[in-house]
Amino acid sequence: MNLAWDDALWALAALHIDPVGMHGIWLRAPHGPVRDEWLSLLQHLRPNVRRLPNNIDSERLLGGLDLSATLSTGRPVTQAGLLAQSDQSLLLAPMAERMAPEAAAILGQVLDSGRVTPHGGGDTQDARLGLIALDEALEDEPGMSESLQERLGLWLDLRHLGRQETASDEVLGLLGVLASPGEQADTERQTVFERLRTLRLNDEQIQAITQMAQAMGIDSMRAPLACVRLACVLAALRESEAVEDVDLGRAARLCLTPRATQMPAPPEQEAPPEQPPEPPAEAPAPPEPTPPDNQPTPEQPPDAPQEDTPPQDMGEMLLEAALASLPPDVLAQLASTRAAPIKGGGQSRSGEVRQSRSRGSPLPPRPGLPRQGARLHVLATLGHAAPRQKLRTSVASAEGTASRLKIRAEDFHVHRFAQRSQTCLIFAIDASGSAALHRLAEAKGAVELLLAQSYSRRDQVCVVGFRGTQAEVLLPPTKSLVRAKRSLAGLPGGGGTPLPHAIKLALELALQQRRLGVSPSLVMLCDGRANVSLEGIGGRAQALQESLSWANAWRAQGLPSIWIDTSARPEPQAQQIALAMGSRYVPLPQASSQRMAQVVQAAAN
């Protein structure tokens, strides 16, 4: 039996029993057999679960005036939106990572309040629902909107599962009963739900969950709350009279472990009573506490508490259970979630459309049907219809209908708005030994000045540093200056110049940003003396060759860039690579930070 898959099925059952209490699930998995299997089981449980199309407009989401019915009857006809229609039920959002920020904001609010206000006002309606958000983002891509992630109770990651996983008979049997045909399934669900009402966690259990959330560095109180609720649902599913350790363990694996930002101390030690006062974001990778040696591999489920074992401390037991389903490389993953590009850049997806149909400063209306987010421009529509009334009335009265305003499809005009596209400035900073240390300080100074400028323009910035054997993203795209400053301060100097890797990384970042609708541009601060190849092996010829080919790849994408040559006198090799990249080449032999910043600003404008 595979523990992760088993948990996934328990999560499914819990969502089916208590969609509202769970608020939903953030399901990370590629499109593939594992996810399909999970979804088909969902289909069995809830054949009528609604899907949330990605291009849904807010009118359909929130509900509002039904335009065609209104026009045909001449009376205002309202229709309920998808959210209100999903009250007390589940809503499935495929490709949640591409969800428009407006939709994510609306969903977040509805999940919080359980109410929805129809588009254009009106009485609020109940919309208590659970959201199943399918997130297909790759490891290096930004995932679903973070504020939405946060509100979903369950987090499930199926990316590491193979296709032939098996689950325990217990949960399979349970799903079978819940999905049985006819009224039996409903009765069963009701029974479980009734049992859920009577179940409570005892103080010791609540304390254990709270402590563990804290030890894992989870600041949000939503996570332990979801965990408490889920534990009760799981116990109800097992037809148990009380919440037991096995429920707590499962709940912790589904609600707490995936949110962990630091590894809790191994069970032997006392959990640290207090968090360090500074926000954990700036803490370096956790100090690598080795996982307990006896950590069960996924093939061996953790020993269910047996009668003959001495009673374990609740906290220890929970911790052990919570860590049971972790893949072995979890430490590396935990360290990387801190710096992963998922953080920070998630909010900027609105730049995609330069000419937006919903927001921005207004442009003249144009003919078109109000669909896919376009809003009806009533005045233009009426204005277009007005001169044709007489004609239409004569035709209509010949047919014997009453004389109302006659509006035809061709009258419809929609709003148009101009919207500024966002930009992202990528800094690639050479911190190698050849870019002598004082130049590095100047470069840092210049970048700081530029940061302050882009702050005033509200651009996003992103910093790539390279030295030694490879380049790394020091700061994923962000608008936060404090973080940018911090990442720069932490950049040490010395070592080789892995220029090919730097260009490659910058290119990947730029393309990723472009996919999000952000316009990227690059500022490269480097002397061009590449001497480390992509594989991290020294050698000038190879490194130059690779630099040039990646530079060509950069140019092929038509991305803008500026090359600031940081060497003491203009360096032909830097010029050569800059040319290949199609960069603006700026030699800066005696630069001060101030001048450097001026040049980049002038070039960028």
Next chain:
Amino acid sequence: MAIPFPFSAIVGQDEMKLAIQIVAIDPKVGGILALGDRGTGKSTAVRALADLLPPLQVVVGCSYGCDPASNSATCSDCAALKEAGKRPKTQTRPVPVVDLPLGASEDRVVGALDLEKALSLGIKAFSPGLLAQANRGFLYIDEVNLLEDHLVDLLIDVAASGENVVEREGLSVRHPARFVLVGSGNPEEGELRPQLLDRFGLSVEVRTPQDIDQRIAVIKRRDAFERDPQGFRDEWALQNQGLREHILKARKLLDKVKVGDDLLRLCAQLCQSLGTDGLRAELTLMRACRSLAAMQGHKAATPAHLRTVAPMALRHRLRRNPLDDTGSGTRVERALTEVLGA
């Protein structure tokens, strides 16, 4: 209405609760900006605000909830009533706390042509937006730092003038929109424009309680609330009632609280040493001191009150070198020690 979490049942968050009470006593202090990570209970506290506010008297049939006591007909609805020579009927209504969703369109916020009337009756009428709903109440923006720029511009303007002017789609409408702006957000995700920051009277930093017992209390209460919202509210109704009466009492006292010249001088010195622009900081300080004094039942504001409110009132107003790491809270503390003595 969805049932909000009772204010008196909120665990910890002392600064946030204090700021909310100060503003509830005297809305003129200005809005509240709550900054902190997700899941720290910022919005719970804000949505519970309504618990503290005594209901309003409003004119029946006025879309903007005008005050019957005010004589000037500030909105078109009241003007029409007056012209008809009728004595406006009044009714009581809870103070509006209006949510501004992040994805809201401009139409939704400022109001727009009434589609229903335009289509079914063919007449041009104004359908009021969220700003109209929020008149005389609170406008709450979750994740305010992610708000679209054009909405920010709009809010800055309306929050300053207290009036919403709509000139679009052939409509020409102006109506009162006096509201207290309440925002919350996570500063890691983006900064706020200084002009918008300035519209907030007080700012507070919200953190999850680090004390395990407090955390457990949060979980227990929240769980109890989610299981039975109405029952939980009933349980806390008495405490909420007490708080509300306390606020009412403080409001009555407010006009009697003296703010001496000495204290005003201290306020000015404090603002000067911190280099805050304009007089708004001093005004906010003064009002917040008075409100706090009234809350504690004092007849005069003292330097002790000033010390309590100064960080909240000034923190977000410091002209800030964006690359300076020193927390603005620390700078305010330093200035306080300088001006008031240790």
